Amino acid sequence: MNRKLKNFPFVLLFLFSVSASYAKTATTETTLHDFMEDYTKPASKKAKKGDKAALERILKEIPNWALDEQKTKWKEITDAAFASGDLESSCKNCHKEYKKEYKKSYRKRPIQVSNELINFLKNSK
Template sequence: MNKMNYAVFFTILSFCILPVLAQDNKKQNKKTSNNRITNLHDFMEDYTKPAMQYFKKTGDRVYLNKILVEVPSLGLDDQREDWKKIVDKSLDSGKAETSCKSCHDLYKKDYKKKFRKREIQIPESLIGLDKEIRAARK
């Protein structure tokens, strides 16, 4: 191939790749701009983990309790009832933090294999709570 062929080839290639990259960028901007769509892993990292750290630092379960009440709604249809039982049991016992381990023991491996990137809608009642928890931790 001569230099002219390379130039034509790369020009055509760039016209094929740029729209794909732009589309991925729009999806990312959509996710970060309204902060309502995420996946379960990122939700746990952004909400539950800071709430647990706040609890360990202060002994206050308020954020953890708010999040856990909504967690069952994030599960798959056939698992929501079980998730709710786990959460209710831990909240009734006054040990909200135990629900994380209980749920992970039963569902984490399956979720990592099959549902890691599954998009979920962050419940309206939790929008902005992640920022509030981070501010409270300081």
């Protein structure tokens, strides 16, 4: 067999694994504000119509984007929302406590969102 052809499957396999790991680890930089507007708001609208999948994934992720000293609190807020089954309660509970200060001091703070999540949310809009 021609040597080039013999290597072809391995080249394909290599390209495939590189792109697969890229998809898993790559992130998109945005701000919390833009993520809330672009994805949390539409996901909340969908949840009100009965499809909660997107909002559930977002609420699981939000605490990871908190300031280090607020992570535990943010996780408590989202955990409480899951436990009560009222996902929307998390919006107000977090906003009334943390939004004003975050907006004032951290409006431009970058957050990294996995491309896997972004793609999922884009497809579910």
